[in-house]
Amino acid sequence: MDGQTTIWRVETKTRASTAFAILAMLAIIAGLGAPIYLPRATLQDLFFILTMLALAQSWNLLAGYAGLVSVGQQAFVGLGAYVMFAGVVLLKLDPLVAILLGGIAAALLAIPAGIFAFRLQGAYFAIGTWVIAEIVRLLVAQWKMLGGGTGTSLPASATRHMQGVDLAHRLFGFRPAQAVDVICYWLALLLAVATIFMVYRLLRSRHGLALASVRDNQEAARAVGVDARRLKALVYLASALVTGLVGALIYVQKARISPDAAFSVTDWTAYVIFIVVIGGIGTIEGPIVGVLVFFALQKLLADFGSIYLMVLGLIGIVIMLFAPQGLWGLFASRTGIQLLPVRRLLRGGPIKN
């Protein structure tokens, strides 16, 4: 000590995270330009990966950070998609506006759904969310103007004239059908990046600290003034909004909807859970790793139908039993590398480190 005062600092930055931030920037720029140099089929694969990633991030925020294990996320995907359809087919809105409407509708649904499901503790919350999804599915199946139980299609003219298609056509010379895919892809990229950024910012804020404290010890957290219920409600709402937006976007691209598909527990919740569990629950990097593994498995095994789902289920069970921190967790605990660190590190002070 030579009379100099050294100050303690709380940081989350690590060397790996700085490098990753630069790489991520480059990847986003490369991703934005992808429609120019990648074929349409690859773009559709990327669309699938990005939308699943956004869904996985929002479920991970719910289950991994807020301890709210929902198996009813298909309620928000389905409602978001159906309200988008209603906006386009019945109100003649631009699909982009209708996507926003779908997201808002999902967030609005989360208010009564939350009031209801939050009455159920722990594991029963899971089945409660499933019941909500069933109720919404059965109600939507009564919506005769949108095809009832059999569903309906988006008129091709609606998406052909949506915002941005004309621009993409003039800038890059894409044909309208191709331009629709490109716009959907850009939106998926935007949603996925925004979701990751939102989750990251949230976890690094004081709300994130509060969430972690609730997860580690709810009573102790309450004792220091953390309102666990309000926090959890906020997370539930935010994840419903994201899930609804993604659901609406997916169905702009699919252009064909039915209650059974839009409210499918397999497509919108089981896949998402497996992505997060395989990649690593409770980390932001986990779902990114998980979605890549999931996509690779799907490419390899998709032809086998139900065997594919069995394998996915078995992998999920094995990981949960023997490596509950998932692939990313295994990697991070061996190497100490964190790409999107949310853990606060104490640096500086009299001890040189």
Add this chain to the structure above:
Amino acid sequence: MNWADTILQGILLGGLYALFAAGLSLVFGIMRLVNLAHGDLIVLAAYLILVLVDTLHLNPFVALVIAMPIMFGIGWLLQTYVLNRTLGPDILPPLLVTFGLSVVLQNGLLQAYSADNRRIPSGYLDTASISIGSLHVGVMPLLTFVSAVAVILILNRLLYATELGRAFRATSDDAVTAGLMGIQPHRTFAIATGIAMTIVAVSALYLGTRSNFDPTIGPARLIYAFEAVIMGGLGSLWGTLIGGIILGMAQTIGGAINPEWQILAGHIAFVLVLLFRPRGFFPRAVD
């Protein structure tokens, strides 16, 4: 619409839901484990009985007697080798493992038996009915209800008047202290899940003889079972029967008004009960 008939059918249907729910309730009561694969295990048992009936040409009730110990074994193995590893303060592992199991069972059955509708033939019992005044009651629905009452009587007797039941209750209250008294919690849990699976076999017989089934109907049975348990109040088996009856009546009355509303009416009854009686009608457990 014949109200008396509709209500009677609803009550009898409630017996089936109480059977679905009894196993779920038992397992939750003893180890606080919610098995998301419960419905798929019911469907698995239905296929097991169907295979026994088809290949050995057995009477379905004889097939049930064979299926019950098999299901007990499956439950015991499942608990010993898989579910016991997931128990702990964190609710994520049991939920995610049983959810994975649900997906594996569903798709395994799809792979083995295709998505075709199946039914367990029960001979003349399929159509047999008894007349009470102007009401006609099917023998199978009546048997279902009687079985539900019998299962609950036996379970209550088991829980409150036997050494095993004392071990169940002690482990439920405090597994660590029960361990000090010479009870091995994990073995107790394995027996409990085994018993739950024998009840699952009973419910599967009635599920399979009363209506068509296919590999994908499991999750809906889980939801009905869950609704019956919550409406009845956690920790009370008679409450679960009442919960099942409310669900059954809501469904038959809804279905009588408009066939498309049958399932929806049951869910709405559940939501209403949860809003006005959050702890159900006969809550016993504190948590």
